[in-house]
Amino acid sequence: MRCGDQCPGFRVHGWRKICVHCKCVREEHAVRSVPGQLEKMMTKLVSDFQRHSISDDDSGCASEEYAWVPPGLKPEQVYQYFSCLPEDRVPYVNSLGERYRIKQLLHQLPAHDSESQYCNTLDEEEKKELRLFSQQRKRENLGRGVVRLFPVTMTGAICQQCERQICGGDIAVFASRAEQNSCWHPQCFQCATCSELLVDLIYFFQDGQIYCGRHHAERLKPRCQACDEIILADECTEAEGRYWHMKHFCCFECEAALGGQRYIMRESRPYCCSCYESLYAEYCDTCGEHIGIDQGQMTYEGQHWHAVESCFCCACCQLPLLGRPFLPRGGLIYCSRPCSLGEDPNNSDSCDSALQSKPPQHKRGETAGKLQQPQCGSPLQPLEGTIPVIVPAKDCIHTAVENRGDGATLVSYVDVV
Numbered sequence: 001m002r003c004g005d006q007c008p009g010f011r012v013h014g015w016r017k018i019c020v021h022c023k024c025v026r027e028e029h030a031v032r033s034v035p036g037q038l039e040k041m042m043t044k045l046v047s048d049f050q051r052h053s054i055s056d057d058d059s060g061c062a063s064e065e066y067a068w069v070p071p072g073l074k075p076e077q078v079y080q081y082f083s084c085l086p087e088d089r090v091p092y093v094n095s096l097g098e099r100y101r102i103k104q105l106l107h108q109l110p111a112h113d114s115e116s117q118y119c120n121t122l123d124e125e126e127k128k129e130l131r132l133f134s135q136q137r138k139r140e141n142l143g144r145g146v147v148r149l150f151p152v153t154m155t156g157a158i159c160q161q162c163e164r165q166i167c168g169g170d171i172a173v174f175a176s177r178a179e180q181n182s183c184w185h186p187q188c189f190q191c192a193t194c195s196e197l198l199v200d201l202i203y204f205f206q207d208g209q210i211y212c213g214r215h216h217a218e219r220l221k222p223r224c225q226a227c228d229e230i231i232l233a234d235e236c237t238e239a240e241g242r243y244w245h246m247k248h249f250c251c252f253e254c255e256a257a258l259g260g261q262r263y264i265m266r267e268s269r270p271y272c273c274s275c276y277e278s279l280y281a282e283y284c285d286t287c288g289e290h291i292g293i294d295q296g297q298m299t300y301e302g303q304h305w306h307a308v309e310s311c312f313c314c315a316c317c318q319l320p321l322l323g324r325p326f327l328p329r330g331g332l333i334y335c336s337r338p339c340s341l342g343e344d345p346n347n348s349d350s351c352d353s354a355l356q357s358k359p360p361q362h363k364r365g366e367t368a369g370k371l372q373q374p375q376c377g378s379p380l381q382p383l384e385g386t387i388p389v390i391v392p393a394k395d396c397i398h399t400a401v402e403n404r405g406d407g408a409t410l411v412s413y414v415d416v417v
């Protein structure tokens with residue numbers, strides 16, 4: 001949806017699982033209408049989860065009004081359940097809420113987390129490992145919330161998420177994997193990582209928390225940022241707390257391999273230096289030249305300068321402003337209020353007179369020497385309110401390191417039994 005009508009249609013990239021036209025992930029695209037093939041895959045996936053989940057209820061079938069309803073409820077209880085959710089999360093047929101549900105199904109339960117046929121290229125060893133990984137999670141963690149009316153005669157309970165009261169007569173969600181009598185408000189039954197409502201009440205329970213499938217898998221194994229698959233190989237590339245298959249750590253634009261190379265990260269996507277420069281490099285507002293990725297850069301409200309004295313200086317008297325407060329005015333920066341007001345334009349090699357706010361007609365030289373140069377522009381009286389603080393743009397060039405990524409760095413790795 002990010003791309004709106006700009007994209008001519010979803011065409012999947014060779015291995016990234018994004019659209020080659022607009023770079024959206026599949027679920028961002030699919031929300032408009034679900035292609036038949038995708039729908040089949042989703043249906044199979046959900047029924048698969050339901051088969052393995054330990055709830056005895058039947059599937060939770062669609063009605064004429066809703067694309068999905070929690071199983072086992074009377075119509076008025078269904079209504080009571082949905083009335084707890086935000087309006088745009090209720091899966092009325094052909095509504096925003098239905099699109100949200102489809103998107104969450106694709107996002108929370110990635111097909112490639114459980115079926116090797118949806119993965120790019122797994123070798124036999126990896127296929128086996130994925131099968132074990134998926135079976136183990138289904139056996140030990142997967143569950144499906146059950147919606148029930150909290151008995152009126154009982155004193156009530158405390159919601160696991162918001163810790164507020166659930167009273168008799170309220171609708172609550174129960175999860176049999178969790179401790180006995182754990183329950184949630186319908187709107188509180190959400191993933192501990194992404195805080196999204198658990199789609200179709202499908203959850204994975206681990207260490208006292210409930211997760212969506214995606215984020216539960218990520219607690220156990222690293223996920224490749226580029227292809228979105230769980231990394232089953234022994235080695236992977238780690239950068240800034242994220243992981244990539246070794247061969248997938250490449251430039252988002254030209255796909256040049258970046259292992260051991262310099263790269264720049266933008267929105268969690270690595271770029272080679274030359275692609276980054278041609279796509280995103282800024283121009284200096286003073287000299288008009290391109291700011292190279294190895295050059296320091298000053299940034300303020302969408303403006304950019306070389307972080308050098310000759311570029312980042314007072315537009316009036318050329319006093320260097322690096323590390324000093326400054327006054328922005330009309331797209332230019334100044335050392336002082338008088339400079340910003342353009343006072344003493346004929347005396348721009350010295351700003352002492354301007355600082356003293358003397359009329360510009362004063363004789364040149366009269367005050368020269370009385371003020372010392374370092375005092376020029378300091379202390380500042382800001383024009384309006386506070387003095388803007390500026391910091392050099394973060395030096396974000398990195399060199400990729402490749403390390404053993406067997407998941408051991410992630411918390412709570414569970415051995416496959």
Ligand SMILES: [Zn+2]
Pocket residue numbers: 003007008009010011019020021022023024029
């Ligand atoms: Zn697209």
Ligand SMILES: [Zn+2]
Pocket residue numbers: 001002003004007019022023024028029
């Ligand atoms: Zn798109």
Ligand SMILES: [Zn+2]
Pocket residue numbers: 159160161162163164184185188
């Ligand atoms: Zn709650």
Ligand SMILES: [Zn+2]
Pocket residue numbers: 191192193194195196211212213214215
């Ligand atoms: Zn999640």
Ligand SMILES: [Zn+2]
Pocket residue numbers: 224225226227228229244245248
């Ligand atoms: Zn990958």
Ligand SMILES: [Zn+2]
Pocket residue numbers: 251252253254255256271272273274275276
């Ligand atoms: Zn590149």
Ligand SMILES: [Zn+2]
Pocket residue numbers: 284285286287288289305306311
């Ligand atoms: Zn410059």
Ligand SMILES: [Zn+2]
Pocket residue numbers: 314315316317318319334335336339351377
């Ligand atoms: Zn100045």
